[in-house]
Amino acid sequence: MAWLDRVEDQVDALQRSRALQEASRSAEACGLLDRVLRTTDDPNARADASVQRLCALINLGRTAEFTRAIEEASDAVRDLPEPYLHGHLNALAALAAHHQGALDRCVTHLVRAARALGAAEEEDRDTAWGWHDLAMAYSYLSFHGYALGAIERARQHGLAAGLPEEVFAAPGIRLRNAVALDHNGDSDGCLRVLRDIAIDLARFVRDGRGDRLRPSSLAAYGYAAARRAALGDPVESGTEADPVRLLGHGGDSARARDMRQLGQICLAIAGGRPIEAITRLDSARVSNETLGAAEPSRLRSIAFARAGDHVGAHRADRMAFRLAAQRNDRLRDVYIDGIAARIDHEEMRREAARYEGEALTDPLTGLPNRRRLERYVASVTARGERVVIGVCDLDGFKAVNTHHGHHSGDLVLQRIAGVINRVMRRGDFVARYGGDEFVVVLSGAGMSEAAEVARRIDAAVRTEDWESLVPGTPVGVSIGFAEVDGGAPRDALGAAFETADREMLRAKHRPQAS
Numbered sequence: 001m002a003w004l005d006r007v008e009d010q011v012d013a014l015q016r017s018r019a020l021q022e023a024s025r026s027a028e029a030c031g032l033l034d035r036v037l038r039t040t041d042d043p044n045a046r047a048d049a050s051v052q053r054l055c056a057l058i059n060l061g062r063t064a065e066f067t068r069a070i071e072e073a074s075d076a077v078r079d080l081p082e083p084y085l086h087g088h089l090n091a092l093a094a095l096a097a098h099h100q101g102a103l104d105r106c107v108t109h110l111v112r113a114a115r116a117l118g119a120a121e122e123e124d125r126d127t128a129w130g131w132h133d134l135a136m137a138y139s140y141l142s143f144h145g146y147a148l149g150a151i152e153r154a155r156q157h158g159l160a161a162g163l164p165e166e167v168f169a170a171p172g173i174r175l176r177n178a179v180a181l182d183h184n185g186d187s188d189g190c191l192r193v194l195r196d197i198a199i200d201l202a203r204f205v206r207d208g209r210g211d212r213l214r215p216s217s218l219a220a221y222g223y224a225a226a227r228r229a230a231l232g233d234p235v236e237s238g239t240e241a242d243p244v245r246l247l248g249h250g251g252d253s254a255r256a257r258d259m260r261q262l263g264q265i266c267l268a269i270a271g272g273r274p275i276e277a278i279t280r281l282d283s284a285r286v287s288n289e290t291l292g293a294a295e296p297s298r299l300r301s302i303a304f305a306r307a308g309d310h311v312g313a314h315r316a317d318r319m320a321f322r323l324a325a326q327r328n329d330r331l332r333d334v335y336i337d338g339i340a341a342r343i344d345h346e347e348m349r350r351e352a353a354r355y356e357g358e359a360l361t362d363p364l365t366g367l368p369n370r371r372r373l374e375r376y377v378a379s380v381t382a383r384g385e386r387v388v389i390g391v392c393d394l395d396g397f398k399a400v401n402t403h404h405g406h407h408s409g410d411l412v413l414q415r416i417a418g419v420i421n422r423v424m425r426r427g428d429f430v431a432r433y434g435g436d437e438f439v440v441v442l443s444g445a446g447m448s449e450a451a452e453v454a455r456r457i458d459a460a461v462r463t464e465d466w467e468s469l470v471p472g473t474p475v476g477v478s479i480g481f482a483e484v485d486g487g488a489p490r491d492a493l494g495a496a497f498e499t500a501d502r503e504m505l506r507a508k509h510r511p512q513a514s
Contacts, residue, residue, distance in 0.1 A: 009042035017052050024215035024251025026059040047076040054092045061254025066096040087116030088130035094137040128157035140289050144177040166209050171197050172220040183294040183324035197224040205240045215249040219256040222246025226263040229270035230302055258290040265299055274306040294323035362432040365417035373431040380443050387443050387484040388450045391500040394436040395476035404470050423456040450481040480504030
């Protein structure tokens with residue numbers, strides 16, 4: 001059942017507001033949603049209208065209203081068990097937090113949005129739009145790899161729901177990727193991506209699908225063409241791909257207005273009017289979030305170079321590079337992982353609090369301890385479920401304690417707990433058995449699934465940045481799995497643990513692939 005099928009009041013108005021926003025008429029949508037919120041008593045309708053209204057405000061760039069809109073949407077969504085709603089709300093809250101300059105809050109919302117949308121079971125148009133808005137949030141924060149992955153999820157959900165491919169063409173995502181390459185000195189790479197964007201537009205036009213593209217997408221195609229022209233590529237005028245015509249689209253979108261201003265500057269450069277371009281840059285008022293804080297400086301550099309002022313061009317390029325360096329993808333990826341680990345830790349702490357009175361939690365890592373592990377396996381096997389347990393033993397841990405001290409050893413154990421917990425499947429169980437041994441329990445799984453889990457754990461541990469935590473001391477993990485047979489739970493667990501322990505020791509002494 002799709003999300004809107006659960007809404008019982010004013011469904012036509014909610015669908016109409018969706019269509020208005022897709023047509024970049026967010027101001028009209030906002031008025032319609034305000035009427036729904038004033039008149040509905042249906043909690044599902046109120047939640048949907050609140051989330052949509054937040055989206056409309058973001059499209060309009062009404063930053064001063066973001067905080068209150070997020071609070072109202074959160075109140076409306078809080079008690080509803082629909083993953084799509086929570087995912088879409090968090091994706092929009094991430095966009096809002098980014099525009100407000102609250103980076104830490106923004107990334108936290110990104111992580112929560114991805115988790116909630118990943119739990120949504122329906123492949124409907126609403127979940128597709130949730131992934132689309134999450135992709136936009138990733139893109140504006142310069143997480144280009146995450147953005148491309150999220151927009152692909154949006155496209156898959158959209159196709160399953162009967163939406164045409166061009167609805168989620170998302171040229172803006174690739175456009176931001178292209179200009180980021182140019183900001184970092186890779187103009188050739190930038191041109192390659194911009195030309196690919198032009199090829200996509202030509203394909204849609206050739207197949208008669210150009211009129212189905214969203215107005216905001218047309219504006220992005222227009223800026224991509226104008227930007228190519230500024231870098232020296234010939235661009236056709238008087239055709240469907242004419243940047244002047246395309247830049248006129250975008251409705252009331254604040255981002256489209258920004259691209260229109262910057263696009264005119266690009267066309268002035270391409271038209272041999274660099275002084276006009278510099279004058280326009282002096283008065284342009286565009287958001288740093290639309291195409292990155294470095295874009296005006298980079299355009300200024302190109303204009304100065306065309307005017308023959310190479311000193312000015314060099315100075316502007318250095319400024320663009322410095323601004324771009326602040327948005328380095330690698331650092332931001334690490335930041336995302338750090339926020340995810342923190343959320344994992346908070347969730348583990350909340351879970352641990354429920355069992356605090358029975359001392360079922362390891363105080364160092366926040367994971368369940370041996371006692372709770374035994375209880376969990378007993379309850380699962382009593383239900384007749386198939387169970388596989390795995391023993392994970394750290395490699396190099398003794399050297400960590402010897403060379404860096406026990407405090408560093410504790411930090412390694414805490415990080416390992418987060419790494420293992422993060423890569424497990426939904427519903428799997430992770431415990432600290434003692435010392436540097438961890439145990440994972442896979443219910444309803446066999447040895448083939450266990451092999452895949454072992455591969456993920458090993459890969460995650462190998463790619464973790466141990467050098468910054470314990471320099472010169474590599475950390476690895478050896479893993480062994482065994483199935484828990486029937487019989488008395490404690491005896492079955494003991495036998496399986498011995499088998500898994502032997503497999504772990506074999507893995508530890510197995511020659512490593514170079």
